[in-house]
Amino acid sequence: MARTAGFAAYKALTRRAARPQAAEAAPPRPRGVLIWIHCPLAARQKAAEQLANRLIAQDEGYTILLSFTEAGTQPLPDDPSLLHSTLPDDDSAAVTAFLDHWRPDLLIWMTGHLRPTLLNQARRQNVPMLLAEAEEDAFDEPRWGLRVTQSRRLLAGFHTVLASSANTARKLQRHGVEQALIEITGPLQEGGTALTCDDALRDDLAAGLAGRPIWLAAMVQLEELETVLDAHRRASRLAHRLLLVLVPARPEDADRMAEIMAREGWRALRWSRDDAPREETQVLLADGCDEMGLWYRLSPVTFMAGSLKRGMKGHDPYAPAALGSAILYGPFVSRHIASYARLSKAGAARMIRDSDGLQKALSRLIAPDQAATMAAAAWQVATDGAEATDRVIDWARAELDMAGTR
Incomplete structure (x- = not known):
């Protein structure tokens, strides 16, 4: 009983x-x-x-x-x-x-x-x-x-x-x-499985860009473009050969972003239309998210956009983490808050709030040892x-x- x-x-x-x-x-x-x-x-x-x-x-x-x-x-x-x-x-x-x-x-x-x-x-x-x-x-x-x-x-x-x-x-x-x-x-x-890419293409691009510091702004919305470009402009004053790989969140925004950059005098190339980046290229504009595995591999530092403006929800940070990229992100990442918190606690990710914060973080991470430390922590978390x-x-x-x- x-x-x-x-x-x-x-x-x-x-x-x-x-x-x-x-x-x-x-x-x-x-x-x-x-x-x-x-x-x-x-x-x-x-x-x-x-x-x-x-x-x-x-x-x-x-x-x-x-x-x-x-x-x-x-x-x-x-x-x-x-x-x-x-x-x-x-x-x-x-x-x-x-x-x-x-x-x-x-x-x-x-x-x-x-x-x-x-x-x-x-x-x-x-x-x-x-x-x-x-x-x-x-x-x-x-x-x-x-x-x-x-x-x-x-x-x-x-x-x-x-x-x-x-x-x-x-x-x-x-x-x-x-x-x-x-x-x-x-x-x-x-963390998810590492995204794939064309290894031969990756090797060719890496060889052509050897010695240039590179950073990636991934899934950028139009409302964030000004912040990203302003941070890139100011960070480039300290690293004159700095290259930004810019990936729009929506493929249909690529034309508009290209127009804005042309009007502002940026030396930008369209990945789908132009040859490989040249020494004078400041921005490489992708047309969509189909080749993220390539960009994460090339870029020691990734800013995960879709996170700077209220109402945005962020993107999965484990994709760049699994490929050993240091991660920067904005404050609006509610869709992936636990993942960003875990990466941040491990020293693999850092939150920024505006152009000034993004520029300062980039200027620190341009130093290879700084980016490598964060990237190693990101890979450890993603594969743990x-x-x-x-x-x-x-x-x-x-x-x-x-x-x-x-």
Whole structure:
């Protein structure tokens, strides 16, 4: 009787902690293998997306279903292999309907903040489950103060538990997880895969620009152009051969930017129309974002635009970070705030607010050792956690092999 009452309290505490969900019509379940990734925390969305993209890149025809608990998540990339669903309330009817609809082949649950009814039902349906990057504070909720037998029953559904730290591993053992099931892997990777480029073209351009300091202003909106050009003009007084690679946020803005620069007397070339930059070239204007892998590789310093004016939301900083570029950014990056905060904490990114701040940052980072220090930190952050993500992918492939679904 005590056990029944305890479990009722356990479920009640979970329901109070859960965020109410609005009903929504789920799209049909696609054919083939469906891997469900649940990410309780908005701050870990990037890691969930990176894991999803890595699984999709296995070229096995996987569909990934992503769900979140916490408000604040951002729109997902437009990819037909990447679906999103609201997590159901933790009651039997909603959970059963959710699982019957999606019929996941695997469940990868991130961090913790577990849902007892959902996970127990998934176990009864024999869904293989892995707990990834388990975090110590994800098991600090009041329900974890209940009996070890109840927490053990809940955690027993996970075939493998990947802990983010040794402290987390010890806490999970206190909650009844067998030591043999726990691996300490750290958090999953947040940074994306490095963008590709034409290596021969990159080598030719690098050879032609040898000795010239280069910086990149990426995804620049028209409202930011004046700030970027003013900072470039003033920074060029200290580094006369400084070259700006300018990439508009919208290809249709390239003509307008070219007109503005011609009127102001800039010696600018259009990447799509002219030859390679010459010694006197001050600005190289790209026509769109198709060759960002090339520009990130060429530029030791990248200003991530779309971030200087109120109402802007910023762009993913892990793209330049993965290619070892120091990062500057404006204050309006709400879409990627957690990523910029992590890079800034590591010394890989620096916020600027205006033309003066951008010019001063550029003048410091023109020195190769300064840019190299930030770039190395950026690469470290972008690649940190790759082994943990690899471990999850290996687990998923092994489980699907055993089930004969690959």
